[in-house]
Amino acid sequence: MQTARLLSPVSQRRHACDADLGWAAGVLDGEGCIHIARQTYGTSGRRPTYRLRLQIAQNDEMLLKEFEWAVGVPGRLYSAKPTFKQNRTCHNLTYDGVKAFDVLERLYEHLRRKKPQAALAAEFRQRCDIHRHTGPRGCPPALWELREWYYERMSDLKRS
Template sequence: MQETQSTADLRPIAQAAAEFTKPSTVPISEAREQAFTLDEMWAVMEDVATRSLSPISGRDVPTDADIGWAAGLMDGEGCVHIARQTYPGTGECKSFSLRIQVAQCSLAVLREFEWAVGLRGRISSPKPKRLQTRVCHYLNYSGMRAFFVLERLREHLRRKREHADLAQKFRVDCLIHVHPGCRGTSPEVWRLRHWYYERMQELNRGS
């Protein structure tokens, strides 16, 4: 496994990713499997978007303090989990993917988080339920985007550091970027994916 990239390297990620090139003959699943640094992960993501300016300070480049702030928000208000999906009519064929979510009543705070980590996610704002007085907004990342955000915040995380470490092992051990079809993956890999799914649940329960 390649050495983890430090978040102290604050070069614009998109510019750094431009320096990482892969042969056009390499399948995208294989390229994703081999991408471990922030630059490499950025290069293999599709339809990526960033916030060029902080919605709060108006600055263009986040500092290490900004990334530390985002990690604190992730520690306190974020959730890291492995989602499991069973497709209709396929029996035991399941799909597992990493997802992270940050909840906030302030939309500006979530947009600041996107700017600090260098990657936009998907924000949803469901209508308040009967006993709620304010709208709660949810920022979501999944798949490679979720791995990217955790790697960006890794060295600053405290409460969610164990979740980030488990997510990285889940990605490597479970061949999560390989998609040979439900019958093309070995039973051992399916069992491993299920184990990581249950272990992440235990972490979220405080076990």
């Protein structure tokens, strides 16, 4: 069930426009992180799982709320308490899995620095059958190798 979009926390407009998506893409380009998360399971013998994750960390919580409004996809917003080393509250907006893909799809045409990562993420979704639950017999070995290749390739893109 789709809920009604709330008013923008900044402009008080009800609907985002193309300029809002461009602004959100700039925030993601400058402050965001696109990566493929690999979750391992220790010595259990279970193979790792892979999922797309998109994160933006910022001291300004209102900026993250405006980003969430502009892209029209609800994320998980949480705040870490200040510590001795970091005396300001740091807010994090996180999108996992399908929601991360939705955000990237909406912002793709506006991205600049992160466009190669967004393209790789779309390819990862298309080729790696990531929504397939492995079950007791698992996926074919070639699929595991492909998922690992995309994980490594995304890491390489982040270093370049």
